Amino acid sequence: MTGTAIGVAGGTLALAGVSARVAAPAAGRLYTLADAPTAPVVIVPGARVRNGWPMPMLRGRLDVAVALLADGRARSVLVSGDAGGRSGDEIAAMTGYLVAHGVGREVIATDPYGLDTYDTCHRAAQVYGVTTALIATQDFHLPRAVALGRRAGIDMAGVVAGCDCRLRTRVRNVLREYLLSRPKALVEMHFPRPPRVGSAADGASTGILA
Structure with a gap:
């Protein structure tokens, strides 16, 4: 085996180990x-809009x-x-979509500073007082999201979300x-940092997330 091949194999194993460590706290919770x-x-963590x-x-x-709210398995939603x-x-787009699909504005709380998954989870706990929650996202993202949420004290x-996406996407x-997000999350899980925007009044005192 060439040095390059050994390096690739070693890097692959290292990334697999990182991924497994990040995902471990989500075991049995997906x-x-x-x-x-x-x-x-x-x-609902944000993503691209058009x-x-x-x-x-x-x-x-x-x-x-929308489905969880409709059948009573969630009482409110934090976008x-x-x-x-x-x-x-992203916040305006998500809110508009929910309202267009029958969700009442009175059960929607909005956090405009969920700049990444870590910030979304920590702000949900610290700013919005969330202690128990579901999080909806795609399968590849879900273990990291749950692990970071649990690390934040939630x-x-x-819950796995679908995606009618192109294969390239x-x-x-x-x-x-x-390659990027799980290594970053491993550092954040071991060395927690404050959210980049630490406080905001949006939704924090409405009580709808209790």
Whole structure:
């Protein structure tokens, strides 16, 4: 085996180890929509929007929230993303989509400073007082999201969201998850940092997330 091959094999094993360590706290806490448990709130992390409307990945997450609210397995929803995102206002797009699909504004809380998954989870706990929650996102992202939520002090379970995405989009996101996001999460889990925006009044005192 050449030195290059050995290096590639070693790097692959290292990444696999990192991924397993990040995902470990989520073991036994990942569900499909059909078997998801109940919780006071479902958290929807943001993703790209286009022309003020969620793109397929984000729509998949929101559709899970709509279903959980409709059958009473969640009483409220916290949409958490970047209101000043490069693709547009994720919060406005998510809120508009939920309302268009029959969700009352009175059960929607908004966090415009969920700039990444870590911030979404820590702000949910610290700013919005969330102690028990479901989180809805795609399968490749879900173990990390649940692990970070639990590290933030939330009794969290994850619900798999679909994605009517192009293969190229899915491959790009899976690669980013394993090559970049999980190594970053491992550092954050062992060396917690404050959220980049630590406090905001949005939704924090409404009581709908209790």
